[in-house]
Amino acid sequence: MKTLRRTLSILVLIVPLTAAAGGCQFFAWFVAQFSPPKKVEALYKLPKGKKVLVFVDDFRRPVRWEPIKELLTERVNAELTEQKLAATTVPYEKLEDLAHSTRDFNKLSIPRIGHSLGAELVVYVEIREFGLKENDQSPLWQGRMDANVKIVDPRKGTLWPEDRPDGYPLSYAEPRPSENLSETYGRVVAKNVAAKMGRKIARLFYDHTVPTRVFEDEGEE
Numbered sequence: 001m002k003t004l005r006r007t008l009s010i011l012v013l014i015v016p017l018t019a020a021a022g023g024c025q026f027f028a029w030f031v032a033q034f035s036p037p038k039k040v041e042a043l044y045k046l047p048k049g050k051k052v053l054v055f056v057d058d059f060r061r062p063v064r065w066e067p068i069k070e071l072l073t074e075r076v077n078a079e080l081t082e083q084k085l086a087a088t089t090v091p092y093e094k095l096e097d098l099a100h101s102t103r104d105f106n107k108l109s110i111p112r113i114g115h116s117l118g119a120e121l122v123v124y125v126e127i128r129e130f131g132l133k134e135n136d137q138s139p140l141w142q143g144r145m146d147a148n149v150k151i152v153d154p155r156k157g158t159l160w161p162e163d164r165p166d167g168y169p170l171s172y173a174e175p176r177p178s179e180n181l182s183e184t185y186g187r188v189v190a191k192n193v194a195a196k197m198g199r200k201i202a203r204l205f206y207d208h209t210v211p212t213r214v215f216e217d218e219g220e221e
Contacts, residue, residue, distance in 0.1 A: 035212035
C-alpha cells in the first residue's frame with residue numbers, strides 16, 4: 001500500500017511536467033520503470049546432471065579473429081555451471097587438443113567429437129557471422145555475431161531443435177559504436193560480444209525474467 005501511494009504521489013508530480021514538456025517519451029520511460037519484469041520460458045530444458053561439451057564451430061564460415069571461439073566457449077561454460085544446467089563442462093583446451101591431434105578433424109561428426117571428449121551432451125554453436133568493425137580502416141568498433149545453436153546427444157543425435165536442421169538462430173549486435181584507436185581494443189569488444197551472446201545461448205535453456213522496456217537496448221539481452 002505504501003508503494004502504491006508513493007507511486008501515485010510521483011505521478012501527481014511528474015504528469016504536469018511531462019505534459020508541459022510534451023513528454024511522451026518520458027511518460028513511456030516512467031511506465032517501463034514500474035512495469036513488472038517479463039517472464040521468459042526456456043525453449044528447451046537440458047537433461048540434468050550431464051557432462052556438457054560446448055562446441056563453438058566456424059567450419060563453414062571461418063572467423064578472422066580466432067580467439068572469439070575460446071571466449072564464447074568459456075562464457076557459455078560459465079553460464080551453464082552457474083545456472084546448474086550442467087554437472088560439469090569440457091574445458092576448451094580439451095577440444096583444442098583434439099582438433100590439433102586429429103587428422104581431418106573437420107570431417108568428424110558432432111556426436112563423434114562429443115563421444116571422444118567424454119561428453120554426454122553437446123551444445124553446438126555454429127558461428128555464421130562475427131565482426132568487430134564494419135571495415136579495418138574504420139576507428140569505430142561495433143561487435144556483432146550471428147550463430148545457430150543446437151543440442152546433440154552423442155548417442156541419439158540431435159535433440160533440439162527438431163524442426164530446424166541447422167539449429168536455432170541467435171544474433172547479437174552492440175547497439176552503439178565506440179571509437180578507439182588502440183588495436184588491442186578489439187579484445188575488449190570481443191569479450192563483450194562473447195559475454196552477451198553466451199548469456200543469450202544459456203537463456204535458451206532455463207526460465208528467466210527480463211526487464212520490461214519501452215526503449216529496449218538490444219545490447220542488454
